[in-house]
Amino acid sequence: METALLARLLGLPQGEEALKARLGRAGHPGLAEALKAYLKRLGAPQEALAALEGLARGAVVAGQQAGLLGGPALVFYKAHTALRLAEGVGGAGVFWVASQDHDVEEVRHLHLLVGEEVRTLSLPLPPLPAGRIPLAPYLEDLKAFLGPWARDARVAYALEGKTLAEFFARTLLAFLGPRGLIPFDPMAEELAPLFLGALERELADPLASAQAINEEAERIRALGGKPPLRRKPGATNLFLETDARRLLFYEGGAFTDGVRRYTARELWEVARQDPTRLTPAAGLRPVFQDLVLPTAGFVVGPNEFRYVAELSRVYALHGLPVPALFLRLQAVALEPPIRRILENYRLSPWALVERGEEAFLGAVRGVWEGYRSLEEELRGLLARLEAWEAQARDLEPTLERPFRRFRVRLAGEGERLLRKLLRARMGRDAVLMGHLERLKRHLLPLGQPQERVYPFAMYALRHPEALDRLQEAPSQGKATLVLG
Incomplete structure (x- = not known):
């Protein structure tokens, strides 16, 4: 949802x-x-x-x-x-x-x-x-x-x-x-x-917040959503740190972290002495x-x-x-060499971030003359098939659907072969492959969007204006920060 x-x-x-x-x-x-x-x-x-x-x-x-x-x-x-x-x-x-x-x-x-x-x-x-x-x-x-x-x-x-x-x-x-x-x-x-x-309040009623989460989860599920949180029976919303950080459970008036049991008073004393050991x-x-x-x-x-x-x-x-x-x-963040490659293919950086290699293939289609000619021929063939389908419908209306299925299958197969041709061409074209790999290194490193991999500090250290470009960006939505 x-x-x-x-x-x-x-x-x-x-x-x-x-x-x-x-x-x-x-x-x-x-x-x-x-x-x-x-x-x-x-x-x-x-x-x-x-x-x-x-x-x-x-x-x-x-x-x-x-x-x-x-x-x-x-x-x-x-x-x-x-x-x-x-x-x-x-x-x-x-x-x-x-x-x-x-x-x-x-x-x-x-x-x-x-x-x-x-x-x-x-x-x-x-x-x-x-x-x-x-x-x-x-x-x-x-x-x-x-x-x-x-x-x-x-x-x-x-x-x-x-x-x-x-x-x-x-x-x-x-x-x-x-x-x-x-x-x-x-x-x-x-x-x-x-x-x-806050800790004192939670210790006084340790299962109330877990119950509230589960009730809201049921409401979200009834609305067709998929709630990410759910608390098991007896689970609280507190972690205790001893030799490790463990979730606390509550049953029969006592808490346990799976290693030993604690009273609420004992946990409160832990929190008073060092509140960093009891965390939400x-x-x-x-x-x-x-x-x-x-x-x-x-x-x-x-x-x-x-x-x-x-x-x-x-x-x-x-x-x-x-x-x-x-x-x-x-x-x-868009650095100068990457901006030039994107402009050469008339490709948006967001298209590459969101669709990856498929977006690049689509952009190559637009600049490769021979491919455009083949695409136009396929479209012409499909147009002729559509006219053929109309003629067949006039002769025998019951065969309209089989003729349409044939045209749709041919369109799908033609597109598949054209994409295969593109990939084969790219595999032999060092320049195209080099551009794709470079774009992926900058915009989709490790197969993830740039913003989830590289620190922004890296761009600020490379480009003095990077922090200004960020400050000029809108508060929400999508922004392309042009650097260099």
């Missing part, structure tokens, strides 16, 4: 009017001071500190796992959407650093395009939350991989981070802090205590975020939208309005 349809069916708030209607809600009383202390410890630019004043008006929040060098470019696109929307209403753009996430496979790879070669650094990270992984053991490998870029002032500042999460937050500050972006790391020592009230699962994280931040708008990707859509009853359980939801900007 498309996100727009799902939003309408569920009555989810979207758009600028919904955003404005949610402004003015107070966040945690200690939020501003805690964030100020956090940003000062990180040596944040003055613009980020000044942006704290916007919290009194409201926040537009985005978030992502703490990836290397800022993670894939979609991170910067999410941040840009949050900043543009916040700017429009006089609020603050906040980026939630998902430092509690322990799925290191998502964040341990860094892909860079060096010349015309895709290079990958894969770090052997332990299966711990990103806020718990020290950066020091991997620092020399990172510097060697980044080469001269490691000496860039912005990258050098980011590499001073103590943990993987701090490296990520500093990267955001280095490149987007001057626009007023405020990173928020829930595992930071200054910020983690803000969640004690996906079904609770956005709500915890909004219990602390004065969130008026929430910027998400299509997959995030689907799970946030399941949380309206969890929001209600905690006495919160669902924030206005916005899909993030999608963008492609």
Whole structure:
């Protein structure tokens, strides 16, 4: 089910009017001071500190796992959407650093395009939350991989981070802090205590939020959707970190992580001593975020939208309005050599991103004279067959359908043979193959859209104007960022 349809069916708030209607809600009383202390410890630019004043008006929040060098470019696109929307209403753009996430496979790879070669650094990270992984053991490998870029002032500042999460937050500050972006790391020592009230509330009724998710899942399923979240019997929405991070279950008045049992009082003592050890699962994280931040708008990707859509009853359980939801900007960075190749074939970068090699084949059809001649002959043949079909219908109406099927089969077979001819021609044409491979390296690296592989910091380091092009982009929709 498309996100727009799902939003309408569920009555989810979207758009600028919904955003404005949610402004003015107070966040945690200690939020501003805690964030100020956090940003000062990180040596944040003055613009980020000044942006704290916007919290009194409201926040537009985005978030992502703490990836290397800022993670894939979609991170910067999410941040840009949050900043543009916040700017429009006089609020603050906040980026939630998902430092509690322990799925290191998502964040341990860094892909860079060096010349015309895709290079990958894969770090052997332990299966711990990103806020718990020290950066020091991997620092020399990172510097060697980044080469001269490691000496860039912005990258050098980011590499001073103590943990993987701090490296990520500093990267955001280095490149987007001057626009007023405020990173928020829930595992930071200054910020983690803000969640004690939320944790106490969840421990008091540990199955209520799971039940709310399951009820909303049934509603979505009845509407024809496919809810991504579902809680097993006894599952809570809390993780406990001991020697590993494990989901807590609740039964018979006690909690268990599969290793030992705990009372609510024991878990509360754990949280009081170190609130970073008791953390929310996906079904609770956005709500915890909004219990602390004065969130008026929430910027998400299509997959995030689907799970946030399941949380309206969890929001209600905690006495919160669902924030206005916005899909993030999608963008492609276009460097000069790639732009010239695309122009040569009259091909849109988005066509290649969305349709891959098929789009290139379609573009080649348009510039290869011999192929166009064959296409025209096929169309002429099909037109003659259509006239033949009409004549046959006049002679014997009962044979109209067999004649039509024959024409359709011939059209399909002709198209298949023409495509086969194209592929054979490309296989022998080094220039065509070279152009296709180059386009894929830049726009579809590793078979994925550029924004999911390369960090935007890479483009900012290569092109001084890259951050300006991003700032000029719309807040949502699709944008082509022309560089060089």
